[in-house]
C-alpha cells in the first residue's frame with residue numbers, strides 16, 4: 001500500500017525557525033529592490049534595508065526573524081480591521097454600499113466608482129475602505145478610540161498608537177483620497193462629514209505596528225473569528241471565512257491573481273511594505289520590506305511569502 005501523503009497542517013514536520021532563517025538570508029541578499037511609496041511624504045525616505053517576518057500559531061506561539069519588532073505605519077493593512085469593525089456594526093447591510101468583487105484596477109482608481117454609481121468594487125480599495133470608515137464613525141461612540149482599542153486588543157499590544165503628524169502630512173498630499181471621498185458623498189454613499197471620514201481614514205493608515213503585532217492581529221481570521229488563546233469572539237466564523245475570501249481575491253490590489261499564483265494565501269498589503277497573510281486554521285503571518293513592486297505590493301515581502309508557502313506546503317491550493 002502506498003503511504004498516504006503527509007498532513008500539510010501537521011506543523012511538527014516543519015522547522016519553522018529554520019525556514020524563517022533561510023528566507024531572511026535570501027531576502028537580505030536582495031535588499032534595495034523595489035521603490036518606496038514616495039507619494040506619501042513620510043514614506044519617501046524609508047531605507048530599503050529592513051525585513052521582518054513573524055507568524056503566530058493558534059496557541060499563541062510566535063516565530064519571528066529580522067526586524068520583526070520595528071514599527072511601521074500599517075497603511076492599507078488596516079482595511080482588514082476596519083472591514084471587520086464595519087461588519088460587526090451593520091452586518092450584511094454593508095454589502096448594499098460596497099461590492100465584493102476583485103477590481104483589476106489600482107487601489108486608488110476613481111474610474112470604476114463613476115461607472116458603478118458610487119458603489120466601490122470591494123472594501124480593500126480606498127473607496128471601499130472609506131465607506132467602512134464612514135460606518136465606523138456612524139456606529140461607534142468614539143470612533144477613533146474604538147479603532148485604537150480594537151487594534152490593541154487584537155495585537156495584545158497596549159503601545160500601538162496613531163501618528164497624527166504622519167496622518168496630517170498624508171492628508172495634505174492625499175488629493176485622490178479627498179476627491180474619492182467627495183465623489184462617494186455625491187452618490188450619497190458617505191453619511192458623515194467628508195473631512196471627518198478622511199481624518200479617521202488617514203489616522204487608521206498611520207497606526208504604528210510591527211510584524212508580530214500584525215501577525216497576531218489577523219489570528220482571528222485563522223481561527224474562525226476567535227481571538228487566539230483567549231477564545232474571545234471577534235467576528236462570526238462566517239465573516240472570517242468571507243474576509244479571507246476577499247483578501248484572496250482583492251487584498252493585494254490588481255495583483256491578487258499573481259498572489260494566488262505565487263503565494264496562495266489570503267493576504268492584505270499596504271504601501272509601507274507590510275503584508276498580512278492567513279493560513280486558515282493554522283496561523284496569522286506578517287512580512288515587511290519597504291521596497292514596492294509596480295503594483296504597490298512589497299516586492300521582497302511577496303517573495304518571502306512565496307518561499308514560505310512553497311517551503312511549508314501551506315498554500316490553500
Ligand code: DON
Nearest residue numbers: 075076107124126205270271
Ligand atoms: O490612502 C492611501 O493611499 C494610503 N494611506 C494607503 C494605501 C495603501 O496602503 C494601499 N491601498 N489599498
